[in-house]
Amino acid sequence: MDVPKYHDELDAVLRALADPTRRAVVERLATSPAVVSDLAAPFSMALPSLMQHLRILENAGVVTSEKHGRVRTVSLRPGALDVLHLWLGEQRTPAEHQADRLGIHLALTTPKEI
Amino acid sequence: MDVPKYHDELDAVLRALADPTRRAVVERLATSPAVVSDLAAPFSMALPSLMQHLRILENAGVVTSEKHGRVRTVSLRPGALDVLHLWLGEQRTPAEHQADRLGIHLALTTPKEI
């Protein structure tokens, strides 16, 4: 069982994305960088709470930020989600590998009734 | 701010993958299905603890299982991670979109020193 080197980074990224608020921030930033107060505006959450989310995203390397004067601008870090993308590529069922070779896309079976 | 329909599912999948033990299980299952005791073997964890992880993976739709006799066989659900893959595709920086158009792959900038 070999453990690839990006495991700590992957862990941080997944933990960061495993929260709706933080994902919403990422989605917002996918459009363009934004300052903290703009990021906070859509949420019914105290500023310090959102700041905590931003810190988690930044520590995970998902996001970068720079402070100019009293304003902090946050942006999505290009390539930050590549680790996840890479890992995802490795977790494919034999059926999916087969489908890949045949150029077929497997239909999503409904995951509700489990 | 439109909220795509797969958000609950995405949330469940990301929460499920935000744990090293559960990711290790997924990695193991990417090779082939396995029975519970085989899955548990590599971990220094009591069986009920691992079972809990399996339940979380199953509720998230990442994994399916069938019981034959007293043995439960667990397998990766094909297409289960497609939601995540799809979401990831949407969270790209403008720079990455630009790179896509040019067929360039952006180098991973080191995420350590933040």
Added chain:
DNA sequence: ATGATACTTAGGCACATCCATAAGTATGTC
């Protein structure tokens, strides 16, 4: 029928996570 095997259920404890309020600090405006 007896015992072993393969989970499964139940209950509980320690720690992490998410959110809050209160009180800073640094910077820009008048």
Added chain:
DNA sequence: GACATACTTATGGATGTGCCTAAGTATCAT
């Protein structure tokens, strides 16, 4: 300099998560 703005730090509380042990239940083997 006084005041507002934009975070930032400190602290605490409610809830969730991950792990455990103990005690089931349902097969399978002899």
